[in-house]
Amino acid sequence: MAEPLPLCHLDGALLPLREARISPLDRSFLFGDGVYEVIALHGGYASRLHANIARLKRSLSELRIRNPHSDARWNELVQELAAANGGGDLYVYLQVSRGAEFGRNHAPLPDLEPTVFGFCAPLPATPAEVLEHGVACITAEDTRWARCDIKSVALLANVLLRQQAVEAAAAETILLRAGWLTDASASAVHVVIDGEIRTPPRSHQLLPGTTRGLIEELAAAHAIPCRSVPVSEAGLRGADEIWLSAATRGVVAVTHLDGVSVGNGRPGPLWRRMRALVEASWVRP
Numbered sequence: 001m002a003e004p005l006p007l008c009h010l011d012g013a014l015l016p017l018r019e020a021r022i023s024p025l026d027r028s029f030l031f032g033d034g035v036y037e038v039i040a041l042h043g044g045y046a047s048r049l050h051a052n053i054a055r056l057k058r059s060l061s062e063l064r065i066r067n068p069h070s071d072a073r074w075n076e077l078v079q080e081l082a083a084a085n086g087g088g089d090l091y092v093y094l095q096v097s098r099g100a101e102f103g104r105n106h107a108p109l110p111d112l113e114p115t116v117f118g119f120c121a122p123l124p125a126t127p128a129e130v131l132e133h134g135v136a137c138i139t140a141e142d143t144r145w146a147r148c149d150i151k152s153v154a155l156l157a158n159v160l161l162r163q164q165a166v167e168a169a170a171a172e173t174i175l176l177r178a179g180w181l182t183d184a185s186a187s188a189v190h191v192v193i194d195g196e197i198r199t200p201p202r203s204h205q206l207l208p209g210t211t212r213g214l215i216e217e218l219a220a221a222h223a224i225p226c227r228s229v230p231v232s233e234a235g236l237r238g239a240d241e242i243w244l245s246a247a248t249r250g251v252v253a254v255t256h257l258d259g260v261s262v263g264n265g266r267p268g269p270l271w272r273r274m275r276a277l278v279e280a281s282w283v284r285p
């Protein structure tokens, strides 16, 4: 992964990332008590920013963290940070924690000034090799908590699950909870069965991906069959196509799962079509 870009946002100021400091008593450090967003910008254009801001507000509200900014200010903050780092193709990482109190108390939830932090990094281009051949994934039991719909910074299970993929020389770990598909460690998962895109329904068990939302909108606009429906382990393993989606990847084909070919082992035709639609959506209208 490329290094972050030099300037960050911390509590209203732009400053060098290397000089940014927060209190060790910040609750995101002590308890993982904070939320985040990852916003992709292509040529300086953040096509899903509205969805990122909506999800950020929902995560804050579910955790009862005060939202420190209006939608307009969040929008501006993202644009300011991207522009300060030269714009172009990058992603903005935004984190909001409940803030720092003098002490360490689980509860009562203190009414603090939330800490707002953001930095940018170059958006990794999907390698030609991945577009041509797809990626290999492994599966694992979903060991995350019971509120995966909240984009919380408490990501230890995701980190350990992603490490399993790294150790297996795979791109991602696809998660199953009691025999049903949920998510991947840092992506949403879609399957194609009989020409229809299927994604597990939104619930507390998975993160409502902004790219998933985009795929659903594009499918509706182009009359591609697409449903939110539970996907069993057998459905996953027997799918004609499997896709991963995330803001920093777009949509990527999974061509091997636990060492077994998905479909014919090559990126499928519906993936090819959806990838083109997703890429077209990145262009400023």
Ligand SMILES: Cc1ncc(COP(=O)(O)O)c(C=O)c1O
Binding pocket: 038, 183, 184, 185, 186, 187, 188, 207, 208, 209, 210, 211, 212, 245, 246, 247, 248
């Ligand atoms: C667990 C999980 N599911 C899904 C996603 C995809 O979300 P988005 O498309 O908003 O990047 C992510 C992204 O980080 C994730 O961590």
